[in-house]
Amino acid sequence: MSKESYELKAEARERVGKGSSRELRRNGLIPAVIYGDKQAPISIALSTNEVTKRIHAGGFMTTVATIDVDGKKIKVLPKDYQLDPVRDFTMHVDFLRVSGNTLVNVEVPVHFENEEKSDIKIGGVLNIVRHTVEFHCPANDIPEFITVDLAGTELGDSIHISAVKLPEGVKPTITDRDFTIATIAAPAGLRSEEDEAAAAETAEDKDDDEEEGEEE
Numbered sequence: 001m002s003k004e005s006y007e008l009k010a011e012a013r014e015r016v017g018k019g020s021s022r023e024l025r026r027n028g029l030i031p032a033v034i035y036g037d038k039q040a041p042i043s044i045a046l047s048t049n050e051v052t053k054r055i056h057a058g059g060f061m062t063t064v065a066t067i068d069v070d071g072k073k074i075k076v077l078p079k080d081y082q083l084d085p086v087r088d089f090t091m092h093v094d095f096l097r098v099s100g101n102t103l104v105n106v107e108v109p110v111h112f113e114n115e116e117k118s119d120i121k122i123g124g125v126l127n128i129v130r131h132t133v134e135f136h137c138p139a140n141d142i143p144e145f146i147t148v149d150l151a152g153t154e155l156g157d158s159i160h161i162s163a164v165k166l167p168e169g170v171k172p173t174i175t176d177r178d179f180t181i182a183t184i185a186a187p188a189g190l191r192s193e194e195d196e197a198a199a200a201e202t203a204e205d206k207d208d209d210e211e212e213g214e215e216e
Contacts, residue, residue: 006054007066007073010044021092030090034067034076037097044069052090055081062106062142064098077104077139098139105173107132108143110181114151123187124155129180133161137170148181157184 013020013031021031030048035041044067054060060078067074076095084091096104109132120126133146146164153159160178172179 005064005066007068008046008050008054009068010046010070012070013043013045016043025091030093032093032095034069034074034095034097037099037102039097042069042074046093048090051081051093055090059144062108062144064139064142065095067095075099075139077106077142096139100140102139103136104139104142105134105136106142107134109145110148111145112148112150112182114149117151118153119155119157119184120150120153125185125187126150127183127185129182133181134173135166135170136173137167141167141169143167143170150184153184155184155186159183 010032011029013024016031024031024045025048028048029045030051032044032046032051033041034044046067054065060081064075064077067076075098077098078093079096080094082091082093083089096102098104110128110130112126112128115121115126118124135143137143143166146166148159148164150159158180159182160180161172161174162178164181166172
């Protein structure tokens with residue numbers, strides 16, 4: 001299930017805007033906002049090092065956190081963050097305020113297991129169609145990832161969302177089709193051999209047809 005929650009300390013920001021944000025970053029802080037739950041947004045400042053450490057630890061977008069804003073503790077779920085495209089440090093974070101009964105849409109990573117028990121062991125290629133899947137689920141019960149069991153899958157198989165065992169209360173946001181998560185493709189060498197065999201068979205059929213035509 002979801003990773004263990006954590007707490008971040010923050011300061012409320014009275015000044016907002018580009019100038020204020022640049023000043024915060026020079027001082028080792030990140031501008032952020034907490035919104036949602038039918039309450040007014042709160043502009044805050046967080047430690048750059050603490051937030052960056054949480055992002056790189058994994059599961060940042062699927063883990064509910066507690067933010068201590070000048071002594072007031074608020075449960076939140078990260079909804080978006082911006083990285084500097086050149087220096088790769090965090091520029092800004094958006095947090096959604098959540099409570100015990102909050103339902104959220106969240107992208108959850110897909111993991112695969114038992115590759116050695118599938119046709120991948122004989123050279124099959126795992127083509128991943130979806131590295132993440134968006135789910136609708138309780139904020140306090142977000143899966144850290146979903147697991148696709150590849151045991152018994154064969155060349156040419158497609159793995160659909162219906163084949164994945166999901167935790168209770170976790171539902172995909174795509175509901176109008178049984179969408180594909182991955183396929184098991186034949187290796188390039190085998191595909192070439194099959195194509196050559198098919199071409200040879202087609203040529204033989206054509207020769208047979210021509211011979212029959214000449215006999216007539």
